[in-house]
Amino acid sequence: xxxxxxxxxxxxxxxxxxxxxxxxxxxxxxxxxxxxxxxxxxxxxxxxxxxxxxxxxxxxxxxxxxxxxxxxxxxxxxxxxxxxxxxxxxxxxxxxxxxxxxxxxxxxxxxxxxxxxxxxxxxxxxxxxxxxxxxxxxxxxxxxxxxxxxxxxxxxxxxxxxxxxxxxxxxxxxxxxxxxxxxxxxxxxxxxxxxxxxxxxxxxxxxxxxxxxxxxxxxxxxxxxxxxxxxxxxxxxxxxxxxxxxx
Numbered sequence: 001x002x003x004x005x006x007x008x009x010x011x012x013x014x015x016x017x018x019x020x021x022x023x024x025x026x027x028x029x030x031x032x033x034x035x036x037x038x039x040x041x042x043x044x045x046x047x048x049x050x051x052x053x054x055x056x057x058x059x060x061x062x063x064x065x066x067x068x069x070x071x072x073x074x075x076x077x078x079x080x081x082x083x084x085x086x087x088x089x090x091x092x093x094x095x096x097x098x099x100x101x102x103x104x105x106x107x108x109x110x111x112x113x114x115x116x117x118x119x120x121x122x123x124x125x126x127x128x129x130x131x132x133x134x135x136x137x138x139x140x141x142x143x144x145x146x147x148x149x150x151x152x153x154x155x156x157x158x159x160x161x162x163x164x165x166x167x168x169x170x171x172x173x174x175x176x177x178x179x180x181x182x183x184x185x186x187x188x189x190x191x192x193x194x195x196x197x198x199x200x201x202x203x204x205x206x207x208x209x210x211x212x213x214x215x216x217x218x219x220x221x222x223x224x225x226x227x228x229x230x231x232x233x234x235x236x237x238x239x240x241x242x243x244x245x246x247x
Contacts, residue, residue: 003028003118006047008035010055015105019053026111028118035061044068049098049117054080054088062091069096070161071168073154077113079105094137095155124152128244129170131155133162133188134177134206139229143175146233147240159188166198173243175227178207178218186221204243 005028009016012032023030030051033043035058050065065076075098078085085100098117101110129152132140137157144153154169156162160183162174174192178185185205193199202224207214210228218226227239 003048004046005030005049005051005114006033006040006043007031007051007053008033008040008061009053010035010058013053016053019051022107022111023114026115028114037061037064040064040068044072047074048121049074049114050076052076052078052080052088054078054084057084057087057091059091062088066092066096070156070164073165073169077101077117079103079110093157095140095157120148127152128172129154130173130175130240131162131165131169131171132175132206133157133159133180133185134175135180135182136177143236146236150237151240159183159191162188163191163195163198166195166201171198171201173224173240174201174203175206176203176223178205178226179209189221189223202243204239 005023007016007019007030009032011034016032020030020032031043031046033039035052037060040061052065069075069092075096076092077098078088078100080088081103089097099113127150130147131154132143133156134140135157137155140155140157144155147153154165154171156165158180176185176188180188189203192201192203205218205221205223205226206229207218207226208229210230215226225239225243227236231239
């Protein structure tokens, strides 16, 4: 697997050139792209990950990256100050962010993260793919961190995002929040079932309600299973491991 990254910034500064050289030293090919949509479009096929050295907010570019990450399962690494990062997240959801580094950059930590990113990408090739669909990004990140050593885990924070992602990516299992606002879990499941290309992907509902009446309502929709959101890491692994073992 080629180790290719695109560094995005307003200008190819001395720091950006230094990053390119440091990445080259550890076997990663990095190229520069200005933070304009027309320039990013030229780089979109070659990069496995985008490194955004953020020195000004360009909404159009962040929105373009959001759509690209959703469609192609790629992620962004931000290098900026905390205020810039918070503003960037208003355009590009945290579910598409691999990591955030504050300036001044701790180079050793950054290079370690980059090496681990590409090692994980290589290891992910033969893993089962799990898509988490939940409006709570913090909760999704927790579940992803619990599962990522054994499974290739992706995230979508709405049913529409999930369908967009599934149009270009494969999932072996979907973990779907039952109580999502706007478009609820049952409605999203109905949307899945009406799409011939994804209707057979097994779905487990994530629910925070463990009373008998709530569970009966969940099971009435005939999901593959359900998971209480209070589940611990070990129990979650057992449930998903057993699911795949039985298939």
